Amino acid sequence: MTLSAALVRERVRGTILERIGDTPLVRLRRIDAGLRGELWAKLESANPGGSLKDRAGLWMVMAAEVEGRIGKDSVVLDATSGNTGVALAMVCAVRGHRCALVMPDKVSSERRRIARAFGAEVMLSDPLEGTDGAIREARRLAASDPRYVYVDQYSNRANPLAHEHTTGPEIWSQTAGRVTHVVAGVGTSGTVGGISAALRPKGVRVVAVQPDDPLHGIEGWKHMPTALRPAIWDERVADVHMVQGTEEALAMTRRLAREEGIFSGPSGGGAVAAAVRVAREESGRIVVLIADGGERYLGTTLWE
Amino acid sequence: MSVTVRLPGALRDAAGGKTKLEATGGTLRDVIADVDRRHPGFRGRIVDESGRLRTYVNVYVGDEDVRTHGGVDAAVPDGAEVMIIPAMAGGR
Numbered sequence A: 001m002t003l004s005a006a007l008v009r010e011r012v013r014g015t016i017l018e019r020i021g022d023t024p025l026v027r028l029r030r031i032d033a034g035l036r037g038e039l040w041a042k043l044e045s046a047n048p049g050g051s052l053k054d055r056a057g058l059w060m061v062m063a064a065e066v067e068g069r070i071g072k073d074s075v076v077l078d079a080t081s082g083n084t085g086v087a088l089a090m091v092c093a094v095r096g097h098r099c100a101l102v103m104p105d106k107v108s109s110e111r112r113r114i115a116r117a118f119g120a121e122v123m124l125s126d127p128l129e130g131t132d133g134a135i136r137e138a139r140r141l142a143a144s145d146p147r148y149v150y151v152d153q154y155s156n157r158a159n160p161l162a163h164e165h166t167t168g169p170e171i172w173s174q175t176a177g178r179v180t181h182v183v184a185g186v187g188t189s190g191t192v193g194g195i196s197a198a199l200r201p202k203g204v205r206v207v208a209v210q211p212d213d214p215l216h217g218i219e220g221w222k223h224m225p226t227a228l229r230p231a232i233w234d235e236r237v238a239d240v241h242m243v244q245g246t247e248e249a250l251a252m253t254r255r256l257a258r259e260e261g262i263f264s265g266p267s268g269g270g271a272v273a274a275a276v277r278v279a280r281e282e283s284g285r286i287v288v289l290i291a292d293g294g295e296r297y298l299g300t301t302l303w304e
Numbered sequence B: 001m002s003v004t005v006r007l008p009g010a011l012r013d014a015a016g017g018k019t020k021l022e023a024t025g026g027t028l029r030d031v032i033a034d035v036d037r038r039h040p041g042f043r044g045r046i047v048d049e050s051g052r053l054r055t056y057v058n059v060y061v062g063d064e065d066v067r068t069h070g071g072v073d074a075a076v077p078d079g080a081e082v083m084i085i086p087a088m089a090g091g092r
Helices: A005-012 A053-066 A083-095 A110-117 A127-144 A158-174 A190-202 A246-260 A266-281 B009-015 B028-038 B042-046
Strands: A025-027 A037-043 A075-079 A098-104 A121-125 A148-150 A179-185 A205-211 A240-244 A284-290 B002-006 B020-024 B057-061 B081-086
Touching (some): A025 A158, A037 A158, A037 A179, A053 A075, A053 A083, A053 A158, A083 A098, A098 A127, A110 A121, A127 A148, A127 B009, A127 B081, A158 A179, A158 A190, A179 A190, A179 A266, A240 A246, A266 A284, B009 B042, B020 B028, B028 B042
Parallel strands (some): A037 A284, A075 A148, A179 A284, A205 A240, B002 B081
Antiparallel strands (some): A025 A037, B002 B020, B057 B081
16 A cells, blocks of 8 residues: 555544645745745644644654554654654554654753653653754664664655645645745755655756754754765755855744744744745745744743 | 863864863853863854854753853853753754
8 A cells, every 4th residue: 555645634534633734825925025036935833733744744654554564562753853753742642653752852842842742752862962863862762672663754755755745736736836936944854855856847946945054043954964864865856955044044033923923933934034035036936834833932042 | 160061063063073171161151262262163153243142052051051040151160061052953
C-alpha cells in the first residue's frame, strides 16, 4: 500500500487530524507596499497542532502504519526541538500510539510542555549539542531498543511527501495557478523539497532560506554548512538560496504582528524578510510559509 | 577569579575551535570581555550593539539563567561554570 492524500484523508476522517492542512493564504498589503512583487503568507499556525509540522508529523506516522512498523508495544520516536514533537504527540494521541521525543535541554519550553500535554514522553539531551545532539541521542535509543519506531524527520521521505501532496497543491489552487515564487526556510528541508516537487514542474520558482550564522535565533531553521546534513536535503530543489540574519528576522516578526495582525514565530519573520528582498527585484505572486505562531515564543525575549 | 566557559558547537568557530575554556572575571560582562581579548569578535556573537544579551542566546551560571540575575551584570563566583547555549534550536 502506498501513501496518498486520499489514504491519509480516509484514515483521519472524523478526528481532529482531519483539520490538518487547508491553511489560509493572506496578502501582506502593508509589508509589500511599494515592492514589485505581491507577498502572500500561508498561515501554518492554523493547523490544529499550531505549526507546519502537523503535516509531516501526520504523514510520517501514517507511513509507519502503512509499512506495518507500528505494533502494540511500539513507541514512535523522534529528535525535535519542538514543533515536530507537538505534531507527533498529537497524531499519536489520536492514533493510539505511544510517543517519545528527544529535545535539547534549556531550549524554549513551551513546545516541550505541549508535547507532554498530548501524552508524549520527553527526554532531554545536552543543551550544548543542540538539535544535532538530540538526533545522536535518538539514534542511540533506536539502536538500543527495538520497540522504538524512529521516524527520523531528517531522513523520512514521508516528510517532503506531505508537502508535495498537500501544501504545494493548496498553494496552486489558492492562487488559481498564479503563484510565481514560494519562499520557505530550510530545517529538515521537507517543506522546500515537497513544495518544489509539486510546483517547480509548473514553472514556480523555489527560494530556500537558511540562517546566516551557526548560532542563530530562527527556531526550526538549520545552518547547513555546519549542521548534521539531513538525508532528504538536496540543494537542487531550490532555484535560489538565500541567507537570513536573526535580528532582521525578529524585526520582521514584530512588523507582521503590528502591521498585518499576524502573530508569527521568528521563522515566519525570517521567511518574509527574505521574500521582501525577492519582491524588490521581481514581480509576481510570492507565497511565503509562516511556520508557526508567536504564542510559542512568549517565554523568550522576542516580544519584550 | 577563574571560571570555566562552555560553548555550543555553533560557537566553536568564535573561540579558536574550542568548546571549553578558562577565563577570568567577576561578572558575566568581564568574563565575555576576557574571552573576547583572546578571541576577537566573540563578544559580538553573544551581546548586541547596546551590550545586552542577544535574544537567541541563553547563558547559565551554574544552574541559574542569568536573565533573571541581571543579565551581563550577573555575578560569576570563582570556580563557576558559565554555559552559553542557543535559546532556539535548528531543524525543529
